[in-house]
Amino acid sequence: MRLSVAAAAATMSAAILLYALFDAASWFWGSAGAVLAVLAASLLSGRLSLPAWAAPPVALVALWVYLTASYASQEAWAYVVPTKGSVVELARLVAAAWTDIQRFAAPVPANEGISLLTAGGVGLIAVLVDLFAVRLRRAALAGLPMLALATVPATILAEPISWPAFIIAALGFTGLLVADGRERLGHWGRAVLVRRTRMAATPDRPGGSRPAMDTRGLRLSGKRIGFAAIALAVLLPAALPAMEPVSFFTFGVGGRGSGTGNSISIPNPIANLKGQLELPERRTVLTYTNSDDQPRYLRIYALDTFDGEQFGMTEPKGSPDNRTDNGPLPQPPGLGGEVKVGNVVTNIQISEEIAKLSFLPLPYPPRQVRVDGDWRADVDTLMVFSTRDEAAGLEYEVATSEPAATGELLESLPQSRSGADPRFLRLPDDLPPEIEELASRITADADTTYDAAVKLQEFFTKTGNFTYSLKTQGHGNNALKDFLLRSRAGYCEQFAASMAVLARIAGIPSRVVIGYTGGTKIADRWMVGTNDSHSWPELYFEGVGWLPFEPTPAGSLGQGSARVPAYTVPPLDPVEGDSSTPTPGATSNSADEPVDPQARVNPRELDREASLATGGLPPDDSMPAAGKVGIGAGVLLLLLLVPAGLRLATRGRRVRALGRESGQTSARAGGGTSRPPVGAAWAELDDVLVDYGMARHTSETPRALARRLAQQYELGPEAATALAKIASAVERSLFARDPGEIGPMRKDLRTVRQALAATVSRGRRVRAVLLPASTLRRIRLVGERLLDGFDRLENLRLRRTAAPKGS
Structure with missing residues (x-):
């Protein structure tokens, strides 16, 4: 039992x-x-x-x-x-x-x-x-x-x-x-x-013992x-150094509106987007700086499914392997190693007023993120999310490796799309045929996938006579058909979703992204407000990966801070005296003003070229790895020196006690003087013998011990005399009725210790200082007493008190 x-x-x-x-x-x-x-x-x-x-x-x-x-x-x-x-x-x-x-x-x-x-x-x-x-x-x-x-x-x-x-x-x-x-x-x-053990007496055990x-x-x-x-x-x-967990089990997060457990409750991104655009006043959402001082779109959600009414998001999944503090994020899908990339580090500060945001606004494609908390990356979309933390008030850094896309490069890419998931081409079966005919008509003269994508973008921004308006309502095939064929007025979500649908019809993998445009430069930081909320499509090109396009009209009649990507615009003749080249993947300054090169330097990004060249974040400035190793080694050394410190403290206490014994005399019972501290000298001598491996025999008297040590280790006359004086004082103090006068023993003890040390090897002397056996023995005895105490607790028994006679 x-x-x-x-x-x-x-x-x-x-x-x-x-x-x-x-x-x-x-x-x-x-x-x-x-x-x-x-x-x-x-x-x-x-x-x-x-x-x-x-x-x-x-x-x-x-x-x-x-x-x-x-x-x-x-x-x-x-x-x-x-x-x-x-x-x-x-x-x-x-x-x-x-x-x-x-x-x-x-x-x-x-x-x-x-x-x-x-x-x-x-x-x-x-x-x-x-x-x-x-x-x-x-x-x-x-x-x-x-x-x-x-x-x-x-x-x-x-x-x-x-x-x-x-x-x-x-x-x-x-x-x-x-x-x-x-x-x-x-x-x-x-x-x-x-x-x-004592037991009750019985006839066969008269003594009651067995x-x-x-x-x-x-x-x-x-x-x-x-x-x-x-x-x-x-x-x-x-x-020991910390080790990252090995992921045998992967857990994802809850999707839209789950609202239970530790899942992410994702509000309708599209409804939230329009709500921010319709706010009566601008509110700051975030600010950021980056190493090249160029504005960039910051994506939050990537919507990959289209059900005929609107785009939705597949539930992101993030295993412990894809935590941001584990190092670089997963590779951007479709980005080949032969394409040149521009490495940029961006520092982002989220406003404290942002509520219930479990995704980080990031430029694409992020390669490494340094942020406090449990944040994880979705492998397919590189969205970074958390099931425990919120983004409000966070400050974090993100390193991006943006492909240096140009029109010539995109023209030369293979037309294969094997690296994209088939869901990025999926369309509902009841899509109106008029929309399919429109897509075919727009891209009829396109020779490559890139040409088709540019023609679709120009259809919305130039040739299609579209206008920007927040007054449009509705989703679904009828709303899409009305927007593309009749009204041609809408806001960014309708432009992004419509271009993504037409791109899928043309055979180009696409998805809709919701986030923020680059914002406006104020002082040394870019300010992003609620009016910068935006939606745009991303299209997939084998070898380069996902690239943003901009179908929403810009300028005074549209999204003010939206800009078409440079790789979709025909190259202009270089202006005389202007040698500047726009950074691939970055949008132009909304103010269109020249920027002083000295003012563009972010002091936090100085001397980081070596880190940027690899697409990673610079090392954390809080403490270098060598410093952490040094602190750990120092703590370990201090722990190892604890026995030595205890031994020095014990020796000092005994030596101080010996310094007070000069002139002391013995005292009979009732006398006025105290017994001299001979025990301190004897205890110190005993510890010296243990440290040097010369422990005394249990049956030896002090005098026999002194005689054996002097003969066995061939001590000199001075050391032998000092050892004999100590032994004689100990015996008189322990056994004599009147020990008589006992002189100071500090000098004698030092003489004996030096003589004994000379008889052992150097290694034994070093070990006696750093790891004294006498102190280790005391530590071991303390541990044994503690364990003995646990054993006694187990053997406690309640005793029944005998009733008094006559009761």
Whole structure:
């Protein structure tokens, strides 16, 4: 029975490691019930003396009954007995739970399905632990299934497992080992230590005593090993470099409007966009600076699905491998290594007034982001999001590697689009044929994919006579058809969505992006406000990847800060005396004013060319890696010098005590003077002998010790005399009724120590200073006393007080 209870307790203590994966405690009580069901089955199997192979099926049946009663009782017979309906209900809950853990990032909501999945998993672990520890009597192997419980949070969570939870789990496993040892010793053990125990007198034992087996030493040794292992496991990792978790499990985030657990609640990006554009006054959303002082579009959402009414977003997924603090982000889709890139570092400051923004506004394509918090990148779109943090008030840096796209380069690209996901070409079946005919007519004369994309953009900005208006309403095929064929008036979302649809008809992968335009330069920073909210299409070109296009009319009649990309405009003849070249991927200054080259230099970006050349962020200025290593080495050195410091403090205290003994005399009982501190000299001599490996024999008197040391190590006359004086003073102080006058011993002690040090090797002397054996012995004795105290607590017994006579 004891071993079954210990196995159940060990399983539940290991299950505590899962607490960080959930945002509520319902999983814990469900798991505790599953473990108790397995424990009841184990006790029943033991009571019936079932063979080892029969116990696990009994435990599985008990677990099944418990899960049925807890999660599918309405479908069960008598609320307990499983039926076909209850099995179907349990399967439905498990399927829903599996879907939820793929959608949510930890901590996940502990809903009914996830609680069922967790309770069932912990119950199966309990069955395995009971099999190994109780049935097969292999308690050490029971640690393997318990280790599986620790593996799940260690591989999913970026944060390390908390040390209190680890200690609880380790103590549970240690308790299982101790229980197993006591079971074995009780049945098959032999006496290791024998003592006499007092018992009630009987005719055959007149004295009331008998030999009894004392297993305290054996149990205490096991506890010492267990406590030492736990202490090393907790303390040793603190001195080692941090390691990133290995992702065996990947978790995504919830999609639009999920609003539960730790998922992202994404408002309708299109409705939010128009709401910002219609605000009566401009409000600052963010400010930024960058290494080339050029304005850039900052994207937030990438909408990739079109259902015939509007564009939507596939739920982003971010595994722990794609956390921003793990280094560079995933490679931009479609960008080849032969294309030149321009490396830029941008510093962005989000306004404190932004609410519920879980995506970072970033220029595209980001290669590395330095930001506080748990932020992750979606591999397909490179959107950076968080399930725990919000962007309000954040300041972060992003390094981008923008392809140096030109018209000539895009003309020469292969017409293949194999690198793009087919969903970027998907269109509804009921798309009006008039829209398909319009796309064919616009791109009829295009020789390449790039020519078709430019003609589509010019259709909206030049040849199609479109106008910008926020008064248009509606979505769907009819609204799209009316916008393209009749009204030709709308705002940026309709321009972006319409061009993306026409591009897909023309065979060009496309998506719609929502974010902000480059804003306006004020002082040394670019200011982006609510009126800069914008939507634009991105088109895919094999070898270059995703490139932004701008179909929304700019200027006084349109989006004021929108600009067409330079690679879509025919090159102009260079102006005489002007040698400047626009940066690929950057938009022009909205003020169209020359910028002083000296004023364009951001002081934070000086001397960063080496980092920019690789497309990464400059190293963090907070503390270099060498400094961190140096601090760690210093702390480790201080820890190693603790025994030496304790030894010096002890020696100093004793030497000061010896300095006060000059002129002191002995005193009989009732005398007025104190006994001289001879014990300090003797204790220091004893520690010196231990440090130099010359420990005295237990049976040696002080005089015999002095004689042996003088002969064995051939001490000189002065050292031998000093050693004899110390030994004589100690004997008189300990045994004589009147020790007489005892002179100062500081000089004698120093003489003896120097003479003994001369007889040992240099390595022994260095070790005696840095790692004194006498101090290490004291530290070990303190630890043993602490463990002895734990053992005494276990043996406490309440004593019953005898009733007074006559009561």
